[in-house]
Amino acid sequence: MDKLPLTTLRTPFTNQRPQSNYLRAVLAIAWKDLAAELRSRELLSSMLVFSLLVILIFYFALELDVKAREGITAGALWVTFAFAGTLGLNRSMAVEKDRGCLDGLLLAPVDRSAIYFGKAISNLAFMLIVEAVVLPVYSVMYNINLFNLGLIGVTLLGSVGYIAVGTLLAAMSVQTRTRDVLLPILLFPLVIPVLVAAVKASSGFLLALEMSEILPWLNILIVYDVIFIAVAFMVFDYVVEE
Amino acid sequence: MIEVKKLVKRFGMKAVLRGVDFQVEPGEFVALLGPNGAGKTTFLRILSSLSRPSMGLVKVAGFALPAHSASVRQRLGVVSHMPLLYGDLTAEENLQFYGRIYNIPALNERISEVLDMVGLATRRRDMVRTFSRGMQQRLAIGRAVLHDPDVMLFDEPYTGLDQDASEMLDGVLKNVAAVGRTVVMTSHDLARAEELATRFDILSRGVIAASATHAELGNSNLLTFYKQALAG
């Protein structure tokens, strides 16, 4: 058994208290999630396996290798991302709630919104990692070239909007009785503009349509992202305080 | 250091705290005792700024809550019965995380110091998932003192600990309090409370039913004092 030293803790600080740094806190939270995930890989593996299964199911359900693929591809991809996303969001928040760690974060002398941004960044990272794997796999399986800069840009914009709202709603749903089940129910109706715009814009890029046709969809995505990041930032306090 | 006047906390229409008056001078070690459901955890959550008071005045380290909660949190260390630690990270990484959030300078040295104090220096690079409950509690205390707080709040820290672990925790608690920190601890373990604390307050049915310092208690038993307070 370890012998306890009896030295008291030196107090390096005098009267000056170090002021908490917002950016450092946000990055610390994001880093913490990523580091923990790198160890256990639970979240990523479940999201990945789920996504690949969904794509496989789509083959049988929609006969995806039939000619008119480019039309459905964007839709199939986004349905996959939307469902896999809820897995990640749920898991990421559950970790905080289960061990009481949310309190640990709330005790930090930073603005609450730092927690929101930190979590949102790590959630976004997870979603992007999954998408980065799914897109090539889909390309290979269905013989479609998805290495389209426009498509990747749209995926990024859409994911940001999805995660912005998803992180906020996950923080709410994890505090209810129904927990995991509630998140998709709360999230999907609100995230429809993202899905519609992302699918249309993606299809537009895949079918090499005129930029003027794709632009309205990109506008919607950007407007959605900006509005909801701002609102989530303002409203997060109400969701975590008691 | 801690000043509470007529604190009321309601959940919806149910009042859990009904006018608590509570004063703690710097350096005091107060054991907050009371039956389950008396409101001890709620009270501690309000002091730690995790919960907002419905009515009344609450001041910690000279700052009013909930207005200046960030300033309070800078000077506050909290240990609850949940470890507040991330299982998939090592002890070192957990402390690094909290150190960054509190923006502590010279973090690595500080971590070494703290790990030494709680006797976990050899387990620095081990994942917290592999720690026993007692070790997790010790690390939790380490986390709580990392930013050198003036006030420490302990909510039932001995929950789930065996004899050896409890004795270790005694040592750490004495260490932590010895530097002149103000401590408020809730506990069901009267014997331990009697040994560690300088003052005993009994919370019953949402108010402080009785309060006595060690000196005032004199020769009488803490248990009889406790029972009398609850009966009256």
Next chain:
Amino acid sequence: MSPQPRVLKVLNVLSALLVLVAFLMAMFYAPLEKVMGEVQRVFYFHVATAWVGMLGFIAAAVVAVIFLRTQDLKWDVIGLAAVEISLVFFLVAIVLGSIWARPAWGTWWTWEPRLTTAAILEMVYLAYLLLRQGIEDPDRRARFGAVYTLLGGLSVPLTFISIRIFRTIHPVVIGGGGSEKMGMTGSMVATMLFSIAVFSIVFVTLFWHRIRLGQFSDKVEQLKLKVTQ
């Protein structure tokens, strides 16, 4: 339990009477539409209930913001009432719309912007109710409800816009574009406006009743607690 204030009692009677009058107007006063026939009469109530649903939606979103700023629980009851009423009225509007659509477009349902958005809005409302159901603490329930209502209030208009850009075949009622023009004669317009006015009054009546109901149920909870303590 305070009895119904006199104004409310008057409103009860007035609402019932006016709905009857509006119904009669729609059935007999308004002329027969030449393309669709009798079924078209459903349209007056369809538009009126959809209009009231919109009122409820806007009310809910505004009240949500007020609650978040004031943290006064009385706004929570009002917000809940607005959502519930809007939910029911939109449901009626959707059903009436389907009844109208079947002979007009040959289908019970169509994925055009307004209808689709209404359906999505219903899902948002249901999600709101499910969210509230999963929370015990009244303060938290109110806060989460308000946050979700606010998010919905912002998201649904965006949804509508995005689906609108998709396509539109919904008839534009008073002049305006689209392949199906529906010009309306004077008496038709009168019936329409009257229906809208009537249902606005019905909305106020139901709203008032629902808020009273919410307040009573809160009082009951309070009394229950007093007894058990």
